[in-house]
Structure formats: structure tokens, C-alpha cells
Amino acid sequence: MTAAAAMAPGRRRRGVLRETWPLLPAMVLLLLVFVLPLLLILPESFTVDGKPTLAVYESIVGDGYYWSVIGRSFWISILSTLVCLVLGFPVAYYLVRLVAPSRKRWVYMIVIAPLFTSAVIRSLAWLVILGRRGIVNEGLLGLGLIDAPLRLLYNETAVVTGLVYIMIPFMVLTIAAVLENVDGSLEEAARDLGAGAFGTFCRVTFPLTLPGVLAGSFLVFALCLSSYVTPALLGGGRNKVMAMLIFEQFMRVFNWPLGAGIACVLLAVTLLIIWGYNRVLSRRAVGSRGEGEAML
Amino acid sequence: MSALSRAGRRAGIGGIGRWLITLVAWLVLLGLLAPLVVLVGASFSEVDYVRFPPQGFSLRWYAAFFRDPVFVGSLLLSTQIAFAAAALATVLGFPAAYVLVRRRFPGRRLAWSLFLSPLLVPQIILGVALLQLFSVLGFATSFAGLLIAHVVAVMPYVIRTVGAALVSIDPRVEEAAADLGANRLEMMALVVAPMVKGGLLAGALFAFIMSWVNVEISIFLSVTGGYTLPVVLFNFMEYSMTTVIVAAASIAIYVALLLVVLIDSIVGIHTASKL
Amino acid sequence: MPQRGEMSETIVRLEGVSKRYGAADAVRDVSLVVRRGEFVSLLGPSGCGKSTILRMIGGFEQPDAGAIEIDGADVVDVPPNRRPVNLVFQSYALFPHLSVFDNVAFGLRRKRLPRSEVGERTRRFLALAGLESFGDRYPAQLSGGQQQRVALARALVNQPKVLLLDEPLGALDLKLRKRMQVELKQLQREVGISFIYVTHDQDEALALSDRIAVMNQGTILQYDAGREIYDRPRTEFVANFLGEANVLRGRVLATGPAGIVEIAGKSMPATVDGARPGDAASVAIRPESLELRAEGADVLPCVVEDRVFLGSSFVVYLRTAAGEPLMLRGFDRRQLDGLRTGEAVGVTWRADLAHVVAP
Numbered sequence A: 001m002t003a004a005a006a007m008a009p010g011r012r013r014r015g016v017l018r019e020t021w022p023l024l025p026a027m028v029l030l031l032l033v034f035v036l037p038l039l040l041i042l043p044e045s046f047t048v049d050g051k052p053t054l055a056v057y058e059s060i061v062g063d064g065y066y067w068s069v070i071g072r073s074f075w076i077s078i079l080s081t082l083v084c085l086v087l088g089f090p091v092a093y094y095l096v097r098l099v100a101p102s103r104k105r106w107v108y109m110i111v112i113a114p115l116f117t118s119a120v121i122r123s124l125a126w127l128v129i130l131g132r133r134g135i136v137n138e139g140l141l142g143l144g145l146i147d148a149p150l151r152l153l154y155n156e157t158a159v160v161t162g163l164v165y166i167m168i169p170f171m172v173l174t175i176a177a178v179l180e181n182v183d184g185s186l187e188e189a190a191r192d193l194g195a196g197a198f199g200t201f202c203r204v205t206f207p208l209t210l211p212g213v214l215a216g217s218f219l220v221f222a223l224c225l226s227s228y229v230t231p232a233l234l235g236g237g238r239n240k241v242m243a244m245l246i247f248e249q250f251m252r253v254f255n256w257p258l259g260a261g262i263a264c265v266l267l268a269v270t271l272l273i274i275w276g277y278n279r280v281l282s283r284r285a286v287g288s289r290g291e292g293e294a295m296l
Numbered sequence B: 001m002s003a004l005s006r007a008g009r010r011a012g013i014g015g016i017g018r019w020l021i022t023l024v025a026w027l028v029l030l031g032l033l034a035p036l037v038v039l040v041g042a043s044f045s046e047v048d049y050v051r052f053p054p055q056g057f058s059l060r061w062y063a064a065f066f067r068d069p070v071f072v073g074s075l076l077l078s079t080q081i082a083f084a085a086a087a088l089a090t091v092l093g094f095p096a097a098y099v100l101v102r103r104r105f106p107g108r109r110l111a112w113s114l115f116l117s118p119l120l121v122p123q124i125i126l127g128v129a130l131l132q133l134f135s136v137l138g139f140a141t142s143f144a145g146l147l148i149a150h151v152v153a154v155m156p157y158v159i160r161t162v163g164a165a166l167v168s169i170d171p172r173v174e175e176a177a178a179d180l181g182a183n184r185l186e187m188m189a190l191v192v193a194p195m196v197k198g199g200l201l202a203g204a205l206f207a208f209i210m211s212w213v214n215v216e217i218s219i220f221l222s223v224t225g226g227y228t229l230p231v232v233l234f235n236f237m238e239y240s241m242t243t244v245i246v247a248a249a250s251i252a253i254y255v256a257l258l259l260v261v262l263i264d265s266i267v268g269i270h271t272a273s274k275l
Numbered sequence C: 001m002p003q004r005g006e007m008s009e010t011i012v013r014l015e016g017v018s019k020r021y022g023a024a025d026a027v028r029d030v031s032l033v034v035r036r037g038e039f040v041s042l043l044g045p046s047g048c049g050k051s052t053i054l055r056m057i058g059g060f061e062q063p064d065a066g067a068i069e070i071d072g073a074d075v076v077d078v079p080p081n082r083r084p085v086n087l088v089f090q091s092y093a094l095f096p097h098l099s100v101f102d103n104v105a106f107g108l109r110r111k112r113l114p115r116s117e118v119g120e121r122t123r124r125f126l127a128l129a130g131l132e133s134f135g136d137r138y139p140a141q142l143s144g145g146q147q148q149r150v151a152l153a154r155a156l157v158n159q160p161k162v163l164l165l166d167e168p169l170g171a172l173d174l175k176l177r178k179r180m181q182v183e184l185k186q187l188q189r190e191v192g193i194s195f196i197y198v199t200h201d202q203d204e205a206l207a208l209s210d211r212i213a214v215m216n217q218g219t220i221l222q223y224d225a226g227r228e229i230y231d232r233p234r235t236e237f238v239a240n241f242l243g244e245a246n247v248l249r250g251r252v253l254a255t256g257p258a259g260i261v262e263i264a265g266k267s268m269p270a271t272v273d274g275a276r277p278g279d280a281a282s283v284a285i286r287p288e289s290l291e292l293r294a295e296g297a298d299v300l301p302c303v304v305e306d307r308v309f310l311g312s313s314f315v316v317y318l319r320t321a322a323g324e325p326l327m328l329r330g331f332d333r334r335q336l337d338g339l340r341t342g343e344a345v346g347v348t349w350r351a352d353l354a355h356v357v358a359p
Helices: A016-045 A055-062 A064-098 A101-116 A119-130 A135-143 A156-180 A184-192 A197-225 A229-235 A242-253 A256-284 B002-012 B015-042 B060-067 B069-102 B108-119 B123-137 B143-167 B171-179 B184-195 B197-212 B229-237 B243-266 B269-274 C050-058 C100-110 C115-128 C144-156 C174-191 C202-208 C226-231 C236-241 C333-337
Strands: C010-021 C024-035 C039-043 C065-070 C085-088 C162-166 C194-199 C211-216 C219-224 C246-254 C256-263 C266-272 C280-285 C300-309 C314-320 C325-330 C344-348 C354-357
Touching: A016 A256, A016 B069, A016 B108, A016 B123, A016 B143, A055 A064, A055 A256, A064 A101, A064 A156, A064 A197, A064 A242, A064 B015, A101 A156, A101 B015, A101 B197, A101 B243, A101 B269, A119 A135, A119 A156, A119 A229, A119 B015, A119 B229, A119 B243, A156 A197, A156 A229, A156 B015, A156 B269, A184 A197, A197 A256, A197 B015, A229 A242, A229 B229, A242 A256, A242 B123, A256 B123, B015 B243, B060 B069, B060 B243, B069 B108, B069 B143, B069 B184, B069 B197, B069 B229, B069 B243, B108 B143, B123 B143, B143 B197, B171 B184, B171 C085, B184 B197, B197 B243, B197 B269, B229 B243, B243 B269, C010 C050, C010 C194, C024 C050, C024 C194, C024 C219, C039 C050, C039 C202, C050 C065, C050 C085, C050 C162, C050 C194, C085 C144, C100 C115, C100 C144, C115 C144, C115 C174, C144 C174, C174 C202, C194 C202, C202 C226, C211 C226, C211 C236, C219 C226, C219 C236, C236 C246, C236 C280, C236 C354, C246 C266, C246 C325, C256 C280, C256 C354, C266 C280, C266 C300, C300 C325, C300 C333, C314 C333
Parallel strands: C039 C194, C039 C211, C085 C162, C162 C194, C266 C354
Antiparallel strands: C010 C024, C010 C065, C211 C219, C246 C256, C246 C280, C256 C266, C280 C354, C300 C314, C300 C344, C314 C325
């Protein structure tokens, strides 16, 4: 017999490294510049003056000020998410079901173009619109509806307005992605079976789109909760949110442990939301997105 | 797709509902565009306090922008960082995406999640985490530090876009390349890369954009003597509002529009919906 | 076994090759020898392991056990790009971004052949495949049959020691497939290269192959010339998969080339080997081997259930007294005209046309 003959099973199993080494540079970068720094935040928040302590978390929990900031962050994010949903759903429905195919591209462009500008620029636009001598005030003054400029900036409404403007594209695109996969003939079937237009929407279209609605809401909520630029520019110093506290502690007050502590709280909440988001997406098994893509 | 929208038109929502949705949708779309139009319009004002509609018409604030070394420096830095980050993210992300899509290995799902997770962690937290790490290492204010941070933040876009492109190509074609005598490198360079060219380009463009618009990481990692354009604008806006800032923002908007057109002509704008 | 240095007759040898996917056996202890210049088909239903064998020879799968030799050399640890074989994929796997010419030249360029030789050989094989004028086109601009020819030329231009073909005609419509079969066979004769051809189409295997390996559930059931397998199927599966067969249950009375098997109380003739008198046995008879006969000791009484006119032939569906279905194929139309549905008839066959088969 030739070289053939008996051989141990698995003898030729190639080493995992031999198959996966092209992954390594990116992986090393990720571990060193992403995983490691995130892991380092946690011990930072438990160390004051070189000694291990719970002081940071005690002060966060014990001080009503932090609770009020956390509460405001949540309130603003929930409100922004709901407004995004109410305004975003019709756009998604229009984009997938109603718009003429020739115009679809333009709708996509209008939805996506703002994403290509930074939050600073998009917030600036609202400073111009809502400012003391902004378009709204000038317009109302010009029409004689008011005598003195209204104070439209530096309050929670301004922050919500800015956040909604920034987040709507995410809501629209997430819902649209799900709606694309809902078979239009299901709606036809519902009509065929005697459902009215409104009934079809309530009983067929909307429930089938629910995963997209939930996913979009989770996504927008998480992004709102951690956004810094818009609240800082439109909210003013008296309407602080969590991200502003973190920035302040790290860059102005230089109380890094406290900043790290708040960052850990924010991170924990965000991870919880992502967990919910993934559960929604995987349980509903919304098709078309490839492996691993359900992550975001 | 068009069949679906036709089905929708026929059966989904009828009459008034349809008009209502179309109306609301266009109002929202108008609302998405209007603020950008306002900025661009105001940038042509002659006066230095911000006005819309613009008072008069002049390009003096654009001239002022390009005369100011701080603005020009930030524009340059943003551009350099965005180009370099996109290039590095693509060079590192393409092989990684290939392995993630094509190879079966233990922990593959975990690796997928890890590679996409920079999208999930709030940027401000990544920003402070990197500030802390780089301070310890002593390059918190270096170009390299800012660049590496951007690479990590934008690489997921490359991985996701290239990954999706790889999923859609027939792995048999790669086997055919090997069968015809191509080694691994030749297979990647002569077959895989040309076949996912669209995905690679889109991924690189998305990476560029995400780096270009980034504020919340950049704000923590100022390079000695310079900030990126969005950070400079942010810092200015906190204490003054002048038309030159609006002109600077308008320049960023022109770049955004250019990128929209570029992406639409290369891979179709709808692919950007996965951003 | 051939001596070292001597030009061996054998070009591919598989010995005891096994492959598992998780808990499932894809290929179980397969041994196979392909001779130089031979056209061998691996025939079997989908999932029988035939493609896996081909992919192991090509180097795309690693066997868990066993040896694979190509031209005397063990290739198990050799990656696909360094094996002297080429594979024609079922989906063709043409490079969509390369022209037809560049597709065909791909392998030659990987060998760093001089430019002029690449051009000359590529053009020669394009001509051989009837594609002279298509060099500048791209795969997407070609019809299915043309793509298939590009795939063939792209593989053959490298002058592999063996050409592997994975259902290469599977994507073509019936008419084109028949024409391509003829072309393929001519091409193989012209280039003189051994072909290993995977198919689930028995007609294709019979039309093309010098030898056929009939496979099921990861093993080779019978490996022989097509005609031999057709005439003497060894198992019931082979009898049914290669051509049509009537399989009747009975008990062996006498063995040998003129053996006797008792079926439904009648002593029927059959070739019996591998069974002893008294054994239960299954007898396979081709539909065209059945003869209608009125009466006799070796005549099986049946009832006509249906008759179908098929143009050049006809088929009569019968049922034996034991309730087993039979199918008779005839060519003399007068015979068909004489039969009525529900009519009682008798059938018989020659001993050399009926074989005891393993279950």
C-alpha cells in the first residue's frame, strides 16, 4: 500500500490561526483601543486618590442633583423618541409603499443627507431658527403676533426639537428596512378578506412593522440618552443631561473618578437597551439582514 | 420593490389616509431639509450677526473662513483624519470582514459582535475612555491618538458594508480561483477585491463620513494646536454666533451633499440606509 | 500494483476515504480508481456524497480518513491551487469582473507563463470550445451554454491530469444539455484527459462514461461500465436508479446462471449468485425484458391495470396475483392493441435477464 493507509482522524485539521490570521490586526486594534480603555473606566470610578472606594457611586446615589440629571436625560430621550416615531413612521411608510419609484431615490437622499453633517452643524441650524433674533421670533414679530422675542432656546423643548431633527433619519431607515420585507400582498389579502383601509393598517401593516418600530425606538432612545452636542448647545447650562456631566467632570472639573462613574451608569443603561434591541430583532427574526448585522 | 409599492397603493391604505400620510411625510422631509437650507442661506449674509433670510448677498464670510488659520487648519485636520481613518479602517476591516464571513471558527459570532460593538457604545464614553488611556500612555494630544480613535470608531461601517457584499458573492468563485492556481493573496487581490469593489468603496466612504462628522470622540482628543472642524465650530458656538461660523457649517454641508451624490452614483443612495 | 517509475495506468486513486459533517457521514470508506484517459461518472441522488468526493479530489474538502492520490502522489495535504486537477463548477463560478479571455487565461497567468504562450494557448482553447469571437465579452453577456463552455475552456487550458466536473450541465435546458453531452464527449476524446463527472442524471452518465460509480448514502454501490451495471445490477437501489426495474420478492430454489426463484407460487428463472436455496430474494427484471405468454410453469399470472402509448414504445402496467406491480415495455404495437384493461395475462422472462439483487 502507498502513503495512503491509516491516518488519525483530524490529523489534517488546519490550525484556527492559519484560517483566521487576516483578522488579527483589526482584532488587536480593537482590543487595545476599544475593549481595554472601556475596561479601564470601571476601576477609575472605584478609585479616589489612589484608594479603592465606593465614594463615587455613593455620591451619585445620594445626591438629588444627579438623580435630577438622570431623570431629565431619560425624560428628554423618551419624549424625543416618541416624537421621532410619530413623525418618522409616515415617512417610512411613504418611502416604502407610496412614493413613485422614480422619486424614491430623492426621498432617500433627503433622509440620508442630514446624516452626513455633524450634530454640531445640525444643532447650529436650530440656534439660527430658534434664536432671540432667529427666524421664528423675527417672523412672529414681523406679523405682529408678539411684542418681544420669545425665549425659545436653552430649555428642554429646544433640546427635544434638536434631538428629533437629528434622530428622525435613524427612525425612518429602521422602520423602512422592516417594512420593505413585509409582503404587500398580505395587505391585499386583508383587503380581499373584507378589511377596510384603516382596519388593514391597524391589524396587518402596523403589527408586521412593529419590530421595526421597536428597533427604531430603542436605537433612537439609546442615541438620545448619550448625546452630548445637542443638549449642550440647545439646552444651556441649566438643563444638564448625563453626557454633559461626563464631559464637565473630565474636561472642566477634572474629577475623573466621578466622570467615570457617571459614564459607567450611562454605559450600563445603554447596554441594557441594546440587549432589548437585539432581543426584539432576533425574536421577531426580521429577515434580510445578514449574520451579525442584527447588532445594529 | 415597485411591485410592493404598487400593491400598497392598491390595497394598503386608501384615499384620505394615503393623502394624509403623503402630506405628513413631505412636511417631515421638508423639515429635514429646511434647517440646512437656512444655514446655507444665512451664510451669504453681508452682516456678521446671523440672519435668515440673508441680508444682502456676499461671499465675505467664506473669504473670512479661508483667511482664518484656525478654520483652515481644522478643515485640513478633519480632512486628513477622515481620509487616513477611512483608508486604515478599510485596510484592516476588509481582511477581517472576509474572515468573519467566510471562515468557520470557534467564537465567530462573538467576534462579529465585538467588531460591530463600537457602534453600540456611546461615543462620549468611548471618547473619555480613550482620553484616559491616551493620557496614561502620553499621547492624548497626538495626531496618531486621534487617528487611531477614529479608525476604531469607523471600522464597523467597513466591516458591515464589506461583509454584506461578501455574503452576496458566490464562494465557489473563490474556489475556482484557488483551483486555477491562485494563492491566497492572488485570490484576494484578483478575485475577491474586484468583486466586492462596490462594498469596499461604500465602506470606505461611510468610514470617511463618520470620521468627518464626528464630534464626541474628537472633542476629547484635541491634537496639539488644533481641533477638527466640528469641534472648532462647537467651541466657537458656545460663546459667539457669527456668520463666519455659519459659512463654515455651510462648507461642511457642501461636502455632505458631494458625498451624497458620490455615494449615490457609486453604490446607490439606498445602501447608505444601513449607516 | 505498478512498479515505481513505470507509467501507471492509474491517474486517481481513493482509498478508504471518509468524510463527516458533524454527526452525518457524507462519505463512508470510499475506494475508487480512475485510469488515465478514462471518463468516470459518479452517479447518485442528491446528498449521496458524490460532490463531496469530487471536492475532496479538488482539495476543497479534507477527508477525515483515507488517502487520495493523483498520479501516484498523495495530495491530501496539498492545497487546491497546487493540485494538478481542475474543477468545472455546477454554477460555472466564472469571474464576473473578467472578460472571457481573461477568465480562460487566469490559470496560465498564475503559472507565470510567458505572455505569448498565455495568449496562444488561451486562443487555442477558446477555439476548441467554439468561443473564438467571444474573448472580449463578459460572462454576464453570455448564454448558459456559452458560459458552460467558458468554464470548460478555463479548466482545460491548464491541461490538468484530471478534469473534475460537478453537474456541469445541470443548469441547462434539456435540448442544450443533450447537445453539450455530445460536445463534452468529443472534447474529452480530443484532449485525452481523464474526466470525473458528477451527475444525478442516469442518461447522462450512460451516454458519457466509460465507467459509472453508482452511489447512495455516502458509499459506492457498484462501479463498472454502464452497460454492465444496467445488465447486472447488484442491488435493488442500483437497479432502480440506473434505468427502470421491476423488483419481485421470492425464495431461491436453485442457484447459478440458470437458477430458479419461487415468486407467487411460480418457479421463475433467474441468475442467482450470492444466495443459497431457501433464501428470501429480490429479483430485478428490466421492463423491456418481460414477455407476455399465455400459460406455463414459468409464467406469472397478472392483470392488466393500464396501458400507455409512448410513441416508439409502449408501457403496460400489470399487477401480480400477490399484488406486486409490474411494468412491461414493448415495441410491437400490435401487441398493445391486443390488450384490454382488466384482462388476465401471463408474463415470463429469460434467466439471464433477471438477477437476484441485494436489498
